[in-house]
Amino acid sequence: MKKFLLLLFSIFAVSVANCSLRWPHRDGDVNGGIPCAACVILTGLGEQLAQLYNETISDSFARLCKFLPDEGPQELCKILVQEFGPGIIYLIENDETPEVACYGVGLCTHETTETCFLFNAPSPSLSVQSLRVESAIKRAVAVKGRSYYDLKDICDIPVVKKICSLIFRFADDHLPVDDIDGDFFSPMSTLRGSYWRGKDCNDADKNIYPGRKSSNDAVVDTNCNGVFGIDTSTGNTYESEWCSKTLHRGTVILGDSVGAHFHIPPEFATASEFNVPLFDKFTMILENEFDWPMLSAATGHMNNTMWKKYFNDTTPVSSIYLKMKEINRCVHRDFQNLGVNGADSKEMMSIVKSLARHIDIDYPLMVILALLGNDVCNHHPDIEHMTTPEDYYNNQLTTLRYLDTILPPDSVVLAVGLVDARVLYDSLHDRIHPLGALNKDVTYTRLYDFLNCLQVSPCFGWMNSNETWRNRTTERAKELSKTLKRLVSEQTFENFKAYYFDAPVNVVIQQWKAKGGKVWQLIEPVDGFHPNQYANDQISRVFWDMIQEKHPEIIPPTNPYNEQINKRFGDQGGY
Numbered sequence: 001m002k003k004f005l006l007l008l009f010s011i012f013a014v015s016v017a018n019c020s021l022r023w024p025h026r027d028g029d030v031n032g033g034i035p036c037a038a039c040v041i042l043t044g045l046g047e048q049l050a051q052l053y054n055e056t057i058s059d060s061f062a063r064l065c066k067f068l069p070d071e072g073p074q075e076l077c078k079i080l081v082q083e084f085g086p087g088i089i090y091l092i093e094n095d096e097t098p099e100v101a102c103y104g105v106g107l108c109t110h111e112t113t114e115t116c117f118l119f120n121a122p123s124p125s126l127s128v129q130s131l132r133v134e135s136a137i138k139r140a141v142a143v144k145g146r147s148y149y150d151l152k153d154i155c156d157i158p159v160v161k162k163i164c165s166l167i168f169r170f171a172d173d174h175l176p177v178d179d180i181d182g183d184f185f186s187p188m189s190t191l192r193g194s195y196w197r198g199k200d201c202n203d204a205d206k207n208i209y210p211g212r213k214s215s216n217d218a219v220v221d222t223n224c225n226g227v228f229g230i231d232t233s234t235g236n237t238y239e240s241e242w243c244s245k246t247l248h249r250g251t252v253i254l255g256d257s258v259g260a261h262f263h264i265p266p267e268f269a270t271a272s273e274f275n276v277p278l279f280d281k282f283t284m285i286l287e288n289e290f291d292w293p294m295l296s297a298a299t300g301h302m303n304n305t306m307w308k309k310y311f312n313d314t315t316p317v318s319s320i321y322l323k324m325k326e327i328n329r330c331v332h333r334d335f336q337n338l339g340v341n342g343a344d345s346k347e348m349m350s351i352v353k354s355l356a357r358h359i360d361i362d363y364p365l366m367v368i369l370a371l372l373g374n375d376v377c378n379h380h381p382d383i384e385h386m387t388t389p390e391d392y393y394n395n396q397l398t399t400l401r402y403l404d405t406i407l408p409p410d411s412v413v414l415a416v417g418l419v420d421a422r423v424l425y426d427s428l429h430d431r432i433h434p435l436g437a438l439n440k441d442v443t444y445t446r447l448y449d450f451l452n453c454l455q456v457s458p459c460f461g462w463m464n465s466n467e468t469w470r471n472r473t474t475e476r477a478k479e480l481s482k483t484l485k486r487l488v489s490e491q492t493f494e495n496f497k498a499y500y501f502d503a504p505v506n507v508v509i510q511q512w513k514a515k516g517g518k519v520w521q522l523i524e525p526v527d528g529f530h531p532n533q534y535a536n537d538q539i540s541r542v543f544w545d546m547i548q549e550k551h552p553e554i555i556p557p558t559n560p561y562n563e564q565i566n567k568r569f570g571d572q573g574g575y
């Protein structure tokens with residue numbers, strides 16, 4: 001999944017990261033890996049633009065760069081076109097395919113006997129194919145007069161260096177980048193700021209942040225929930241009158257890209273939709289790691305009116321956090337989304353350290369621990385490399401033991417099992433991917449095979465045309481879910497009670513099918529993998545129902561003062 005994310009970075013921002021981030025340092029990728037995938041997809045989109053605007057491929061590459069935001073991404077795009085353009089343009093103009101052109105300039109390579117194809121099928125004969133590639137390499141070098149840049153050093157290009165360091169900063173520690181007082185909460189929205197964790201209402205004081213226990217707040221709102229001041233009719237503070245008598249539980253998700261709500265607007269992969277305004281929020285999207293936690297099933301708290309062009313804006317946003325706030329308005333802003341793209345049980349042991357909570361001075365939490373599939377997805381291509389039940393048990397136990405050292409007493413942890421993602425292939429394989437919208441050439445099966453050929457797929461086992469693999473992946477996922485259920489039943493913790501839940505995604509899909517819906521309607525079209533906005537809304541509703549039905553004791557009592565709080569404090573400072 002990390003690799004897949006880098007692929008996106010390289011495609012959309014063309015803001016390619018170095019190497020310590022595993023790119024293009026090819027650990028595991030073959031045949032050119034991410035640079036090859038990025039080259040083929042971008043060249044294919046360039047070709048589509050040329051077709052749409054009846055222009056040369058050289059003009060459409062220039063057009064492509066101009067769509068990107070001015071700063072880094074556009075510069076980098078131009079540098080890459082300068083470096084690789086001559087060969088690619090020459091080959092495309094001489095009727096080669098994007099794939100062959102990318103082999104020609106050395107971005108795709110042959111580490112296996114396979115040649116990786118996306119838009120066009122390879123020649124049926126292996127030897128014809130390799131002659132074609134060899135000739136492309138010779139011609140590309142001839143037209144440039146020298147061999148092509150080895151992308152290994154891309155972060156050494158000055159304009160790229162800045163982008164690289166930005167990516168390193170947030171890709172590794174998952175903490176807000178703008179956080180002056182160091183309390184792990186931020187007044188800024190992106191870069192793990194208030195879209196991810198409730199906004200810091202005072203970034204100059206580390207004793208003021210969401211979730212802090214407070215029975216005072218006479219003058220200052222120390223927990224950023226928008227409730228403060230003195231009720232002159234009684235002489236008491238509003239916090240003590242309206243908030244201190246009802247159990248307060250904040251909402252946290254420890255999760256993966258599904259928890260963080262990964263979403264690439266399909267327009268980004270559709271040449272006919274490209275225009276400058278489409279990319280105007282591009283920097284924000286990058287700074288959010290292509291995630292939309294503020295619209296997610298766990299911690300969503302905004303509507304998508306603001307991002308109309310990136311979503312179907314008729315789709316509602318609901319979330320577990322919003323339900324918790326409906327019950328008790330005092331929990332306003334007390335949420336943290338620690339979803340990390342690609343996270344599995346091993347990575348979670350360190351991600352959990354970015355949770356902001358003080359065992360003595362903060363309110364209890366409801367923590368959702370939901371790692372839905374990376375333990376069976378991350379590791380290609382051998383079943384031996386999926387997380388074993390033993391490792392999974394120990395990893396998850398380590399995370400829970402750590403939580404026990406920081407969660408205030410009276411917290412709860414909802415441990416969620418893995419999904420069965422075989423539905424992805426079943427419902428998508430013969431559908432057309434947005435990259436193929438223009439010429440009806442790229443099906444999901446093609447895309448899956450292409451990403452697997454380069455070993456950069458977010459999930460080798462499930463996004464696979466081989467049913468044996470899909471079944472094996474599901475088998476292991478079921479074993480791991482069982483393991484988690486067992487763990488929760490046989491371990492006890494000091495400060496919280498743990499509960500096991502089956503993944504609500506599975507239930508959402510069953511219900512949708514029962515209503516006559518098609519599964520693809522719930523899936524992100526570009527990655528063909530994640531639940532979309534509509535599904536996120538359903539997930540939060542279904543999960544809430546599951547909690548109410550199976551363990552109603554998890555849900556705190558309703559605050560009888562909600563209406564008064566609403567009347568006096570309105571939106572409580574918003575988000």
Ligand SMILES: *[C@@H]1O[C@H](CO)[C@@H](O)[C@H](O)[C@H]1NC(C)=O
Pocket residue numbers: 018019020025155161164165
């Ligand atoms: C890029 O990778 C190389 C080797 O992997 C490393 O020495 C260098 O410091 C990295 N550059 C950045 C900006 O991290």
Ligand SMILES: *[C@@H]1O[C@H](CO)[C@@H](O)[C@H](O)[C@H]1NC(C)=O
Pocket residue numbers: 054
């Ligand atoms: C495309 O452009 C070429 C030359 O610029 C012109 O001859 C041709 O008629 C154009 N085709 C279409 C469909 O506009």
Ligand SMILES: *[C@@H]1O[C@H](CO)[C@@H](O)[C@H](O)[C@H]1NC(C)=O
Pocket residue numbers: 303304305
């Ligand atoms: C969406 O949020 C904005 C700002 O918070 C608000 O003004 C608007 O009414 C909301 N739209 C819908 C449809 O709820």
Ligand SMILES: *[C@@H]1O[C@H](CO)[C@@H](O)[C@H](O)[C@H]1NC(C)=O
Pocket residue numbers: 312313314315534
């Ligand atoms: C948006 O979603 C609604 C219902 O969720 C659906 O009826 C409609 O067709 C969707 N619109 C687009 C453009 O996908």
Ligand SMILES: *[C@@H]1O[C@H](CO)[C@@H](O)[C@H](O)[C@H]1NC(C)=O
Pocket residue numbers: 466467468469
């Ligand atoms: C599917 O994968 C399995 C395991 O690698 C392999 O044994 C089998 O031959 C493959 N089936 C097809 C149809 O390629």
Ligand SMILES: *[C@@H]1O[C@H](CO)[C@@H](O)[C@H](O)[C@H]1NC(C)=O
Pocket residue numbers: 467468471
């Ligand atoms: C995969 O699993 C399904 C359902 O469990 C089963 O019907 C099918 O035969 C299995 N296929 C293979 C190749 O194992």
Ligand SMILES: [Ca+2]
Pocket residue numbers: 179180181182183184185186187200202203
């Ligand atoms: Ca802060």
Ligand SMILES: [Ca+2]
Pocket residue numbers: 181183185200201202203204205206207208209
């Ligand atoms: Ca603060």
Ligand SMILES: [Ca+2]
Pocket residue numbers: 214217221222223224225226227228239
């Ligand atoms: Ca307060």
